[in-house]
Amino acid sequence: MFRYYLRLGILSIRANPALSALMVAAIGIGIGACMTIVTIQYIMSGNPIPEKSDQLFHVRVDSWDPAEPYDEPNEPPEQLTYLDATALHAAGRANRQVISFLSSRVVQPAGEDSKPFQTQSRATTADFFAMFNVPFAHGSGWDKSADDTQERVVVIGQALNEQLFGGENSVGELLTLSGEPYRIVGVLDEWSPVPLFYDLNNNEYNDPAALFLPFSVAVAGEHGSAGNTNCWKPIEDGGVEAFRNSECIWIQMWAELPGEAEKAAYLQFLDAYVEEQKLVGRFPRPLNNRLDNVEEWMDINEVVDEDVSVLLGLAILFLIVCLLNTVGLLLAKVMKRTKDISLRRALGASKATLFAQYIVEASMIGLAGGVLGIGLTWLGLRGIENLFSIFEFVQKLVVMDWVMVLAAVALAIVSALAAALYPTWRACSVTPAAQLRIQ
Amino acid sequence: MELGPIWRAILRNKSSYALIALQIAVTMAIMVNAIAIIQERATQMARPSGTDEDNIITLTSVAFVPDADMRTMIDEDLALLRGMPGVRDAIATNSFPLRSGGWSMSLSTEPGPNSDGIGTAIYFSDEHAIETFGTNLVAGENFAADEITWNNREVSTWPATGILTRALAEELFPEETGSLVGKTVFINENDPVKIVGIVDRLQAPWNGWERVENSMLVPSRRDGEFQRYVIRTEPGMRDEMIPRIEAALAANKDRIIENVRSMTEVRERSYTGDSAMITMLTFIVSLLTVITGLGIVGLASFSVSRRTRQIGVRRALGATRPEIMRYFMIENFLISSVGIITGGILAVALNIYMVQEFALTPLAWYVVPIAMVILWLVGQAAVAGPARRASGISPSIATRSI
Numbered sequence: 001m002f003r004y005y006l007r008l009g010i011l012s013i014r015a016n017p018a019l020s021a022l023m024v025a026a027i028g029i030g031i032g033a034c035m036t037i038v039t040i041q042y043i044m045s046g047n048p049i050p051e052k053s054d055q056l057f058h059v060r061v062d063s064w065d066p067a068e069p070y071d072e073p074n075e076p077p078e079q080l081t082y083l084d085a086t087a088l089h090a091a092g093r094a095n096r097q098v099i100s101f102l103s104s105r106v107v108q109p110a111g112e113d114s115k116p117f118q119t120q121s122r123a124t125t126a127d128f129f130a131m132f133n134v135p136f137a138h139g140s141g142w143d144k145s146a147d148d149t150q151e152r153v154v155v156i157g158q159a160l161n162e163q164l165f166g167g168e169n170s171v172g173e174l175l176t177l178s179g180e181p182y183r184i185v186g187v188l189d190e191w192s193p194v195p196l197f198y199d200l201n202n203n204e205y206n207d208p209a210a211l212f213l214p215f216s217v218a219v220a221g222e223h224g225s226a227g228n229t230n231c232w233k234p235i236e237d238g239g240v241e242a243f244r245n246s247e248c249i250w251i252q253m254w255a256e257l258p259g260e261a262e263k264a265a266y267l268q269f270l271d272a273y274v275e276e277q278k279l280v281g282r283f284p285r286p287l288n289n290r291l292d293n294v295e296e297w298m299d300i301n302e303v304v305d306e307d308v309s310v311l312l313g314l315a316i317l318f319l320i321v322c323l324l325n326t327v328g329l330l331l332a333k334v335m336k337r338t339k340d341i342s343l344r345r346a347l348g349a350s351k352a353t354l355f356a357q358y359i360v361e362a363s364m365i366g367l368a369g370g371v372l373g374i375g376l377t378w379l380g381l382r383g384i385e386n387l388f389s390i391f392e393f394v395q396k397l398v399v400m401d402w403v404m405v406l407a408a409v410a411l412a413i414v415s416a417l418a419a420a421l422y423p424t425w426r427a428c429s430v431t432p433a434a435q436l437r438i439q
Numbered sequence: 440m441e442l443g444p445i446w447r448a449i450l451r452n453k454s455s456y457a458l459i460a461l462q463i464a465v466t467m468a469i470m471v472n473a474i475a476i477i478q479e480r481a482t483q484m485a486r487p488s489g490t491d492e493d494n495i496i497t498l499t500s501v502a503f504v505p506d507a508d509m510r511t512m513i514d515e516d517l518a519l520l521r522g523m524p525g526v527r528d529a530i531a532t533n534s535f536p537l538r539s540g541g542w543s544m545s546l547s548t549e550p551g552p553n554s555d556g557i558g559t560a561i562y563f564s565d566e567h568a569i570e571t572f573g574t575n576l577v578a579g580e581n582f583a584a585d586e587i588t589w590n591n592r593e594v595s596t597w598p599a600t601g602i603l604t605r606a607l608a609e610e611l612f613p614e615e616t617g618s619l620v621g622k623t624v625f626i627n628e629n630d631p632v633k634i635v636g637i638v639d640r641l642q643a644p645w646n647g648w649e650r651v652e653n654s655m656l657v658p659s660r661r662d663g664e665f666q667r668y669v670i671r672t673e674p675g676m677r678d679e680m681i682p683r684i685e686a687a688l689a690a691n692k693d694r695i696i697e698n699v700r701s702m703t704e705v706r707e708r709s710y711t712g713d714s715a716m717i718t719m720l721t722f723i724v725s726l727l728t729v730i731t732g733l734g735i736v737g738l739a740s741f742s743v744s745r746r747t748r749q750i751g752v753r754r755a756l757g758a759t760r761p762e763i764m765r766y767f768m769i770e771n772f773l774i775s776s777v778g779i780i781t782g783g784i785l786a787v788a789l790n791i792y793m794v795q796e797f798a799l800t801p802l803a804w805y806v807v808p809i810a811m812v813i814l815w816l817v818g819q820a821a822v823a824g825p826a827r828r829a830s831g832i833s834p835s836i837a838t839r840s841i
Contacts, residue, residue: 022737026730033723067552106503106695116695118501179505224663233552234627306797307716310476313793314720317469318727324462325734331455332741383722387715390708426454 002360009361016333020365023326027369027416030322032376035408037308037315039381042404043397044205044304048193049133052256053294056131057263059088059097059253060292061274065232066284076288077230078201078252078301082219082244084277085251089125093269094255095262096131099215100124101251102202103223105177107211109164119160120226121177121211122199123218129155129186131256132198137161139171139186147214155186155212180221182213194396197294199252200301202227205393225250247282255291267291323419330362330423338430345432358424359417366416370409377408445770459738460778463814466731467782468789471810473720475790475802480713486651488536488706489604489640491573494527494672495702496681497535502664502694509662510589512691519687520670521567525680528571529670532564533661534644535572536654537702537709541644546632546655548611550625559607559653560643563590563661569602571671572641577605579620579636582658590659597626598659602636606652646709664694677701728813732821739767739825743832750829751836760830767826768819775818779811786810 013020047053061084062069062076070077080088085099101123108116128134129141142153154175161170174181195204222240231248257263270289277283292300334341341354381398388394449456500516502509513531520529534541542563545556562568566582569575579602588598601624603611608619615622623631632655641654672680681699688696700708707714743750750763790802 019737022733026734029726029730033726104501106501108503116503118503118695118697178503224665234629305712307712310793310797310799311716311719314469314473314723317465318723321462321465321469321727322730324458324465325730328455328458328462328734329737329741331458332738335455336741336745384715384719387718388711390711422454 005357005360009364024368026322026325028372030319031373031412034315034319035377036380037312039404048197057255057291058297060290062285062288077249079249080251096127096256098128099253102226108176120209122209123215125215135189137187137189138169150216152182153185154182157188157210160210161187195303326419334423334427341430351428354428362420366413370412374408463778464782468785471786473724474806479800484710488642489574492702496670498699499697500666504693525676527671528567530564530567530571531666536642537705538644546624550629558650559655563657568656574638574641577639586658588659597630600635601632602656732817735821739822743825743829750832754834755837764826764830771818771822
């Protein structure tokens with residue numbers, strides 16, 4: 001029977017080629033527009049570290065201005081002062097803890113005629129790699145002892161290793177960074193979390209830095225922060241020392257806390273730390289310390305661009321227009337066929353049979369629309385890639401995976417069925433024989 | 440007029456007409472809001488940066504030799520650049536308009552800690568800044584050459600003079616009607632800065648900042664290893680100067696030169712998101728209009744073929760071709776009107792929601808009527824074909840049984 005309905009469907013689609021094409025095109029275009037934006041939104045809001053995103057907590061303590069909160073309504077600053085970051089890190093109360101900031105170094109490759117170039121570096125502490133499940137191709141991160149002794153060691157990313165050493169194992173080699181030699185201890189495997197959850201203050205779709213080096217080395221070498229620095233209080237006198245003792249925030253901190261109990265204990269520890277600092281005249285604001293896990297932190301930072309949300313809303317409305325269009329056309333088609341339907345009913349076809357027949361026909365249109373929609377989504381993503389072609393990060397946002405392909409087909413079929421429901425119901429309620437009289 | 444009979448005929452077949460009206464309504468809601476966003480972005484993009492964009496080149500110089508003598512390097516670079524034929528002037532600064540990264544401070548008219556300061560971008564530079572950016576000094580004077588100092592993170596005293604944009608000066612002294620030159624403002628809570636000059640316009644580096652027109656030129660240069668050079672060429676010579684400048688600066692191997700860009704390119708990068716948004720929305724609206732138009736064509740064709748016999752009868756009873764055509768045109772006008780009026784309400788509601796949710800600028804009053812006219816015209820154009828076909832139906836159809 002199903003094959004018979006398929007044949008009937010094909011006949012009916014062929015009988016009105018322009019109209020059927022219009023319906024397929026409308027569904028396809030609606031799906032294409034919707035899925036293009038959904039894909040981008042899906043990637044932007046994806047969980048970059050699903051295996052432990054609920055155990056990693058971004059640490060905030062409210063060291064800000066007594067006169068006004070850092071951000072309305074009462075958000076503590078997103079970064080820490082040097083004083084607090086180093087004190088909390090040294091306390092070591094979490095299973096793992098990491099402090100870091102973004103900087104940059106000039107890489108001077110060996111060889112007379114090679115050109116030096118600038119690249120981003122992340123100054124961080126030993127736990128970084130284990131904490132964020134960073135994959136290594138060769139070697140490993142550095143020990144805590146390297147942090148303590150300010151050892152000039154460096155972990156380099158896959159791309160940089162490819163560029164400098166042709167992808168060979170470069171562990172043990174020396175690398176000159178802004179005039180100073182560093183020993184390579186690890187080379188990363190391919191690693192590019194999207195969004196770059198551990199640093200949402202800078203562009204959250206950037207690649208991770210190409211270089212990772214000890215925080216203590218970067219501080220001693222006065223590597224300037226490439227991220228934001230915010231101060232609410234003027235720095236007393238000048239000097240690097242004064243800056244480090246200032247209330248300026250520029251360091252990010254994360255703690256790994258495997259369970260609720262550990263989280264509660266750590267929050268208590270933070271509160272106790274702040275109370276202690278209040279005694280020496282710091283932390284003028286009321287207690288307001290926060291631990292947010294990866295997904296909470298992404299929400300707070302609104303990693304999904306506002307324009308994408310606006311476009312998503314408009315794209316959904318767009319799909320609705322396309323569906324209304326299809327409903328209207330299917331309905332018109334049914335109206336035109338009332339005589340056939342009436343005749344079939346008179347000859348004994350049940351409502352259920354008719355329903356099955358028209359739903360099969362609508363599903364065929366939905367499927368065709370879905371396939372067209374996948375093609376158009378791909379085109380739409382290429383269009384967006386083109387619009388943002390000067391920014392490399394866009395490459396990561398315009399990738400269609402299987403989930404999105406299946407979602408497109410599912411959305412197309414659901415849409416087509418939803419569109420077919422009312423016209424089919426109208427068709428089924430045609431009374432037998434009533435339409436057989438001449439008008 | 441046949442409005443009554445046409446309307447009653449529509450009511451007899453409510454569902455298909457309601458669908459098309461609803462489709463027009465949602466189309467209208469999307470169209471109006473998309474136009475509102477396009478308009479907002481286009482207005483932002485049209486704001487001048489206050490610089491002679493057609494003739495400016497910017498670049499970054501990064502020194503990497505430990506303990507490099509930055510002051511000598513900068514002075515030598517600037518002497519070299521200013522001496523090149525084709526270069527009108529050049530400066531070293533921490534940032535420039537549209538760069539999307541820079542330094543901001545808060546200024547207030549009273550000393551001491553308070554939270555009601557006015558935010559402004561800070562450009563550290565020298566007496567060549569006004570000429571290099573190509574902005575106009577509208578009051579007061581430029582910095583004198585011997586006023587320029589050096590500073591870095593180790594020195595935290597602020598220079599005692601500054602040149603402000605007019606927007607910043609007026610925001611600081613909203614009541615003042617006389618000249619603002621000579622007034623004193625406070626930076627870093629307690630450090631006084633005397634306003635020595637006012638320029639008509641020089642944007643802050645962040646185009647999305649609410650205070651983008653606020654900036655202050657400071658007569659001091661920073662000697663860090665990151666330097667941004669802004670170079671203004673003689674009119675029309677920008678593109679040929681880019682390779683020459685790169686070659687000239689390449690002689691010094693103690694640093695690297697990066698991001699050599701014309702100001703036009705800087706502007707494009709700065710507004711990429713906005714111009715992409717405009718393109719995408721324009722595309723969506725055009726596609727949507729076409730789909731709705733085709734939907735109207737499809738439904739009208741059905742309607743005509745379903746009523747072939749009736750039309751034949753009307754023709755046989757004496758209706759002229761223009762009368763038949765008019766019937767369908769008026770029918771479409773009525774349905775469109777229902778959709779457009781519903782759509783107008785939907786559009787305004789959606790706009791109110793989006794203004795609250797996404798901080799968009801509220802709709803300009805004239806966008807709704809414009810969208811109405813567009814959709815009426817689209818509807819009439821779409822129905823014209825089927826209507827003409829209907830008017831061509833021969834009266835003899837009436838005599839046939841089907």
